[in-house]
Amino acid sequence: MLPRTILRIAVLMPVFAGAAWADVAIPDTPAGRTLQAWLDAFNSGDRARVEAYVKTIDPNQSVDGMLSFHSGTGGFDLLSIEGSQPLQIRFRVKEKNSETTALGNLIVKDGQPPTVETFGLRALPPGVALANVTVDASLRQKVVAEIGSNLSEFYVDGPLAKQMGDAITAHLKAGDYDKITDGDALAARLHKDLEDISHDRHLRVDFSPYKIPPMGPRSPEDEARFHQQMEHDNCAFEKVEILPNNIGYIRFNGFMDAEFCGPTVVSAMGFVAHTDALIFDIRGNGGGQPAMVTMIASFLFDHPTHLIDIYNRKEDTTTQNWTLSYLPGPRLTKQPVFVLTSKRTFSGAEEFAFDLKNQKRATIVGETTGGGAHPVAPHVVAEYFMVGVPFAKSLDPVTKTNWEGTGVAPDVSVPADQALDTAEKLAKENIDAAKKK
Numbered sequence: 001m002l003p004r005t006i007l008r009i010a011v012l013m014p015v016f017a018g019a020a021w022a023d024v025a026i027p028d029t030p031a032g033r034t035l036q037a038w039l040d041a042f043n044s045g046d047r048a049r050v051e052a053y054v055k056t057i058d059p060n061q062s063v064d065g066m067l068s069f070h071s072g073t074g075g076f077d078l079l080s081i082e083g084s085q086p087l088q089i090r091f092r093v094k095e096k097n098s099e100t101t102a103l104g105n106l107i108v109k110d111g112q113p114p115t116v117e118t119f120g121l122r123a124l125p126p127g128v129a130l131a132n133v134t135v136d137a138s139l140r141q142k143v144v145a146e147i148g149s150n151l152s153e154f155y156v157d158g159p160l161a162k163q164m165g166d167a168i169t170a171h172l173k174a175g176d177y178d179k180i181t182d183g184d185a186l187a188a189r190l191h192k193d194l195e196d197i198s199h200d201r202h203l204r205v206d207f208s209p210y211k212i213p214p215m216g217p218r219s220p221e222d223e224a225r226f227h228q229q230m231e232h233d234n235c236a237f238e239k240v241e242i243l244p245n246n247i248g249y250i251r252f253n254g255f256m257d258a259e260f261c262g263p264t265v266v267s268a269m270g271f272v273a274h275t276d277a278l279i280f281d282i283r284g285n286g287g288g289q290p291a292m293v294t295m296i297a298s299f300l301f302d303h304p305t306h307l308i309d310i311y312n313r314k315e316d317t318t319t320q321n322w323t324l325s326y327l328p329g330p331r332l333t334k335q336p337v338f339v340l341t342s343k344r345t346f347s348g349a350e351e352f353a354f355d356l357k358n359q360k361r362a363t364i365v366g367e368t369t370g371g372g373a374h375p376v377a378p379h380v381v382a383e384y385f386m387v388g389v390p391f392a393k394s395l396d397p398v399t400k401t402n403w404e405g406t407g408v409a410p411d412v413s414v415p416a417d418q419a420l421d422t423a424e425k426l427a428k429e430n431i432d433a434a435k436k437k
Helices: 030-044 047-057 063-073 139-154 158-173 183-198 220-233 258-271 290-298 348-358 416-436
Strands: 076-085 088-095 101-109 115-123 204-207 238-243 249-253 276-281 304-312 319-321 337-342 365-366 375-382 385-389 390-396
Touching: 030 063, 030 088, 030 101, 047 063, 076 101, 101 183, 115 183, 139 158, 139 183, 139 375, 158 183, 183 204, 183 385, 204 258, 204 304, 220 258, 238 258, 238 319, 249 416, 258 290, 276 416, 290 304, 290 319, 290 348, 304 348, 304 365, 337 348, 337 416, 348 365, 365 416
Parallel strands: 249 276, 276 337, 337 365
Antiparallel strands: 076 088, 088 101, 101 115, 204 385, 238 249, 304 319, 304 390, 375 385
């Protein structure tokens, strides 16, 4: 369940003695103390500790998201310190629930207390050889040039792609990147400079401490590991249950591979097939595969429905996504549907809410979503960097609009932590009204 891209987390909690990683000496530096604090907070799995840490250091983080990540990993054991400076520390951790290991990099801003500037965790492929990458002038120039080239060729908005490429080239020539010798720091700065222009939350730059293999089809071994990970995570389905008043409840945190995870969806939908109302909880869902969005939505319609169009700028093509004509299970077309959202609901999860709202098939309850409507693809840059380039845009078939930059606004606006209670009340009212007819 380790994130494949940077997971940004700000941390500060009291030091907890006697933990499982005590045999690894953590440097007594601002970065080291912050790493210790993060391990204490995260590994506790305690809501009060996590709430205190989020409230104190980074209100943009989600308590539920952190607790969900802890639930999936079981916490982390610290294996080693790979490098240390006063304001930066590299380290290795291992999931308690699996054999997965990850490399972490933490950069802090000094202060009372220190605050996190960059914090990344990357799952390490088996047998990978870590490299001691020093960012010099040649590498900076190559990274900037290749990012500009990829944006020019693939980014969904051609003029904006040129503007971004010109901007980072100008920064390079002005010497704004000259003092950056750390790969994560360069990736973070480039990401910021690009986002300042595009405001595109799907666009990102990441650094890898090992050579990234060329993009292409997964090997059978990688495919097996990927499937094993999805099985371990139950295809991101966290909870399926029947709430009081015969209300079906499904909480899932990603739209995973439809071909592999289809049976999980069928089982979940079959379990709630005879309820009187449905609640889909995607408050912690960061998106995923469009095919899975279509599959889950298809269970809720009894006729072919045109959900979304996806326009690819490079290919100048538009793909229509319609509900599936065949499903291996009963459709749930009579029940009122409620979708719970938060500001962390993003990408494909936003499409799910957007589609159902526009089709008037669901009531959206919660907060306005994150605002990312551009499908993204990764491209390797200078062997050690990756740029995620949004190459297409999702569009409503009728209005030709989407949720890019604005998010999907709820029908019933409440704080995310009140969304479930609110939806349950609305569902019961709907059920009671139907019984009176």
